[in-house]
Amino acid sequence: MTGEANDDGKQAMRARIRAARRDFVAALDPAGRALALRMPPSPLQALLAHATVVAGYLAIGSEASPAGLLDWAAARGARIALPFVSRPAVPMRFLAWAAGDSLRPGPLGLMQPDPDTAEELAPDLILAPLIAFDRGLRRLGQGAGFYDRAFARYPDAQRIGVAWSVQEVPLVPDDPWDVPLHAVVTEKEWIT
Numbered sequence: 001m002t003g004e005a006n007d008d009g010k011q012a013m014r015a016r017i018r019a020a021r022r023d024f025v026a027a028l029d030p031a032g033r034a035l036a037l038r039m040p041p042s043p044l045q046a047l048l049a050h051a052t053v054v055a056g057y058l059a060i061g062s063e064a065s066p067a068g069l070l071d072w073a074a075a076r077g078a079r080i081a082l083p084f085v086s087r088p089a090v091p092m093r094f095l096a097w098a099a100g101d102s103l104r105p106g107p108l109g110l111m112q113p114d115p116d117t118a119e120e121l122a123p124d125l126i127l128a129p130l131i132a133f134d135r136g137l138r139r140l141g142q143g144a145g146f147y148d149r150a151f152a153r154y155p156d157a158q159r160i161g162v163a164w165s166v167q168e169v170p171l172v173p174d175d176p177w178d179v180p181l182h183a184v185v186t187e188k189e190w191i192t
């Protein structure tokens with residue numbers, strides 16, 4: 001399939017899965033949402049315990065939040081980094097962040113570390129947001145290519161998708177630049 005043919009498929013899938021994710025989260029009670037993904041499943045605990053730098057993200061909207069996983073990793077000595085983006089043409093960077101550090105508003109209502117003060121870190125494990133995933137560990141993101149480029153820049157980092165179970169699809173359309181995940185963690189399951 002060509003990149004153009006996939007583009008339509010990817011856009012339609014993004015719209016459909018975003019809607020499913022929103023409905024799923026709306027039906028969760030706040031306590032259930034807060035408890036989801038608090039505790040890493042044991043295979044992920046082993047990975048987080050050995051990681052020096054764990055990159056995560058601050059969830060927005062109905063995204064599944066890796067906050068509990070980041071807390072767990074930080075408590076075991078990992079440094080935490082968060083993504084920083086400015087414009088689509090500029091590659092995403094991972095900047096050091098610890099609880100209490102200041103954040104600044106970025107695009108899409110994201111809160112990001114301050115690029116003037118936060119140190120850039122090379123992650124050895126990346127907890128990545130996503131729109132959709134499949135059992136082949138293909139990942140569909142927001143379409144800016146930020147994560148695919150970051151995965152190419154840090155090829156030795158573990159790539160772990162964080163998602164609600166309703167974001168699973170039978171098959172994510174694959175393009176040549178798409179980098180597969182090593183695993184996906186959901187509120188229900190560890191998928192490898």
Ligand SMILES: Nc1nc2c(c(=O)[nH]1)N(C=O)[C@@H](CNc1ccc(C(=O)N[C@@H](CCC(=O)O)C(=O)O)cc1)CN2
Binds near residue numbers: 107
């Ligand atoms: N919580 C979370 N953080 C994340 C991501 C994510 O998916 N979720 N990202 C996953 O990639 C990166 C940010 N992704 C972005 C993807 C697209 C655009 C974008 O389309 N920007 C447009 C207009 C934005 C606007 O409407 O304000 C532009 O700059 O032209 C920006 C950031 C890093 N942080």
Ligand SMILES: Nc1ncnc2c1ncn2[C@@H]1O[C@H](COP(=O)(O)OP(=O)(O)OP(=O)(O)O)[C@@H](O)[C@H]1O
Binds near residue numbers: 140143148
């Ligand atoms: N390693 C790369 N170098 C340069 N451009 C890239 C790279 N990877 C992806 N891109 C570009 O990023 C764009 C978006 O690709 P795609 O729609 O697959 O993004 P996505 O996987 O949904 O987004 P993301 O990776 O940000 O989560 C494409 O136009 C592609 O050419």
